[in-house]
Amino acid sequence: MPSLYHQPLCPQSRFIRLALAEHGVEPQLIEERPYERRREFLALDPAGETPLLIDDTGLIVPGAVTIAEYLDETGGVALGENRLLPSDLAGRVEVRRLVSWFTQKFYGEVSNWLLTEKINKRFMTNGGGAPDMDLVRAARANIRYHLHYIGYLTQQRNWLAGDKLSYADLAAAAHISVADFLGDVPWDEDETAKLWYARVKSRKSFRALLNDRVPGITPPAVYADLDF
Amino acid sequence: MPSLYHQPLCPQSRFIRLALAEHGVEPQLIEERPYERRREFLALDPAGETPLLIDDTGLIVPGAVTIAEYLDETGGVALGENRLLPSDLAGRVEVRRLVSWFTQKFYGEVSNWLLTEKINKRFMTNGGGAPDMDLVRAARANIRYHLHYIGYLTQQRNWLAGDKLSYADLAAAAHISVADFLGDVPWDEDETAKLWYARVKSRKSFRALLNDRVPGITPPAVYADLDF
Structure with a gap:
């Protein structure tokens, strides 16, 4: 195993x-x-x-x-x-572009700050302390345009990178899910993005993630609600 | 084209x-x-x-x-x-691990700061200004352990990821070359890493890079010296 x-x-x-x-x-x-x-x-x-x-x-x-x-x-x-990475060249480029978008750009502008400031600092024995709220606010400001970008893409396509579910959806939803756990996704701002996320989080593969809990942090009620 | x-x-x-x-x-x-x-x-x-x-x-x-x-x-x-990405599974993992090391970790800890503070700020019409020397100093401190890691790997292998030249060498040498252009590589500290870099920069593919110049910055004499 x-x-x-x-x-x-x-x-x-x-x-x-x-x-x-x-x-x-x-x-x-x-x-x-x-x-x-x-x-x-x-x-x-x-x-x-x-x-x-x-x-x-x-x-x-x-x-x-x-x-x-x-x-x-x-x-x-x-x-x-x-298959989560399509077989055709252009499809592979598009999926890798978006995986890189979320694993690097979104991570650098949103999830790394939320993870470090709001979660990891609770458990650090060295270098912990109070969260830096300037970074948390920056993450909350930045997530808005990422959410609109998801909405923009899924208005034109079934899934983020095209007609089929791909690594792009999994990477994006994984990053969004951490912000959502912390109550930091302004869902009201983009209905299309919200519908896309509801579809991804309804997948069987998502169930174990939604059940994870961290001591001292209670996610908002919508977090694990498959119908929002 | x-x-x-x-x-x-x-x-x-x-x-x-x-x-x-x-x-x-x-x-x-x-x-x-x-x-x-x-x-x-x-x-x-x-x-x-x-x-x-x-x-x-x-x-x-x-x-x-x-x-x-x-x-x-x-x-x-x-x-x-x-081939620059080997055909065998373990070889591909090792090359991708090291490409990610240099394009993300080295970039985040060294080259992004050097590029932004020492080069880009000269040309920015908005957001430019004097380089933040704290960041430059951090980059100069961080590059030392990356150099030792290159030395450690190339003591055991012909090239960074194994017996053959790969994307790992190209990514590493590309990042090192920018720091070298700025005179920020402490070559004295690792002879093995220096020998590896001399081999990569002697390749024909490297020539065009070594000829690039930027207004107002003169690279040190060793930068384009293939024998150091």
Whole structure:
């Protein structure tokens, strides 16, 4: 059984948990707090970040994008019509563009700040303290244009990158889900984006994520409500 | 002829210029300053970042990693033994891990600060001003452990990710080259890393990069010296 080192509210880990579930892979989940810089974890990969996958042969696959490519290369064709990285060149470019958008741009402008300031700082023994509310406010301002971009794309397409569900939807929904857990998604501002998210979070692959809880933080009622 | 929107001292653009040259593709180079947020450029890709490739069919391929994957999918097999993303699974994981290390981690901890503070701020009409020397100092401190990591890896392997030159070497050398242009690589600290870099910068694909100049900045003498 493969092992996945993850953090319950790390958006990059959540993207890969969704990707694994859509590929029908059930990993052993091992919770890791990267900010603790645990020696045994750094020995697996010196970058020391979640997610990190160890497959059945012992191959260490670190980082969300590298894991997503690995899963497509080992199991993508078997998914047939449901492949998450399309087979055609232009489709692959579009999915990778959007995966990069959410795993890097959205992460840098929204989810990293929310995760660090509102969640991780609660558990840090060094470097913790009160959340920096300037960063939280910046994240809340930035998320609005990302939400409108999701709405803009899904007005023209069934799913974020085209006619079919892809890694783009999983990456975007994983990142949005962390902000949603914290009550920081202004859903009223974009009805189309809200409908898209309701469709993604209704998928079976999403269930385990919605059940995750963190001590001391109660998500808003809509968080796990599949009908909003 | 494909077009590449790039910045001469943007490390992500340099990575792709090297990758194109190794693939034998000579693009039309179009200089773009992403911080100007030029409307026509944003219309090509709303992320608005260099590099961005437009291929002969008109397909827009934005972002260094997406372009690298595209080049491998369209021209990787034709490179035969010199393929830059290996054909075996473990090799691909290792190359992608290191590409991500340099395009994200090194970029975030070193080259983005050097590029923004020491180069881009000279040309910004809005938001420019004096470089923030705290950030420059942080970049100079951080580059040391990256240099040692390169030295550590190339003590055990011919090239960064294994026996053969790969995208990992091109990404690393592209990022290092920008710091080197600015005189910010402490070469004395790691002889093995220095030897590795001398080998990469001697490649034909590197020549055009070493000839780039920016008004008002003179690189140190060693920058374009193939023997250091």
